[in-house]
Amino acid sequence: MSKVKAVFAVGHDMYEVDYAFGYEQGLPWGHCKEDLQNFKAETANSVLIMGANTFTSLPGKLPGRVHCVLSASGQRLVTKNGNTADYIIHGGGLSAAIDVMKATHPDRDVCLIGGKWLLLQAINNTLVDEVVVTHIYGHHAYNAPAFKRDVSFTVPEFCEAVLKYELTDFKIQQIESNERVRKIIVDRHTKKA
Numbered sequence: 001m002s003k004v005k006a007v008f009a010v011g012h013d014m015y016e017v018d019y020a021f022g023y024e025q026g027l028p029w030g031h032c033k034e035d036l037q038n039f040k041a042e043t044a045n046s047v048l049i050m051g052a053n054t055f056t057s058l059p060g061k062l063p064g065r066v067h068c069v070l071s072a073s074g075q076r077l078v079t080k081n082g083n084t085a086d087y088i089i090h091g092g093g094l095s096a097a098i099d100v101m102k103a104t105h106p107d108r109d110v111c112l113i114g115g116k117w118l119l120l121q122a123i124n125n126t127l128v129d130e131v132v133v134t135h136i137y138g139h140h141a142y143n144a145p146a147f148k149r150d151v152s153f154t155v156p157e158f159c160e161a162v163l164k165y166e167l168t169d170f171k172i173q174q175i176e177s178n179e180r181v182r183k184i185i186v187d188r189h190t191k192k193a
């Protein structure tokens with residue numbers, strides 16, 4: 001049976017005041033091959049539901065996936081290379097958008113991928129069956145600068161949301177060759193029965 005998932009990544013650094021999520025319409029850690037591969041595997045063949053800023057921050061539409069964007073205005077909604085969304089939902093709320101996408105594409109998983117408030121709304125209201133979070137640890141050197149971010153989760157925001165779920169899977173991937181990103185942890189939380 002198809003599932004509804006939240007799939008996203010957060011960046012940690014030595015300060016741990018908050019978890020980095022976005023920076024200047026992109027990701028705080030820039031290009032991270034392992035994160036992108038994991039995202040691709042988790043969202044393969046799914047319907048992606050996202051906010052307007054997340055859609056316009058994409059380089060282009062992601063192959064094999066249906067793109068559904070929430071936007072009250074629907075204005076200037078194109079990816080960086082000019083692609084348009086498959087669906088734009090102007091109102092009715094996130095829960096209704098999930099139901100419409102499940103009914104329209106019953107054979108596909110539905111993945112909520114951002115931004116921050118859309119994810120918090122989904123997780124806090126247990127609208128998703130699974131929360132798949134990639135934790136990216138950024139810096140080797142003790143005095144290295146923190147990830148730059150203009151969108152982030154406070155630690156309580158993040159923890160209180162995912163604590164509503166049970167942690168069922170935990171995978172650590174060391175990345176030796178990438179100076180920007182040292183370690184990736186993927187954890188999977190599922191709805192409590």
Ligand SMILES: NC(=O)c1ccc[n+]([C@@H]2O[C@H](COP(=O)([O-])OP(=O)(O)OC[C@H]3O[C@@H](n4cnc5c(N)ncnc54)[C@H](OP(=O)(O)O)[C@@H]3O)[C@@H](O)[C@H]2O)c1
Pocket residue numbers: 007008009010020021022023024025026027050051052053054055057070071072073074075089090091093094113114115116117118151
């Ligand atoms: N770390 C990650 O995994 C990850 C994932 C995704 C994105 N990002 C980054 O996060 C940043 C973008 O995220 P964001 O939090 O700023 O924005 P976002 O949620 O993608 O976009 C916000 C906009 O989406 C529309 N919207 C959102 N929820 C809605 C709802 N329930 N109903 C109707 N419209 C809704 C509104 O636009 P209108 O004004 O058009 O109504 C709102 O201003 C970028 O830097 C991106 O690269 C990071």
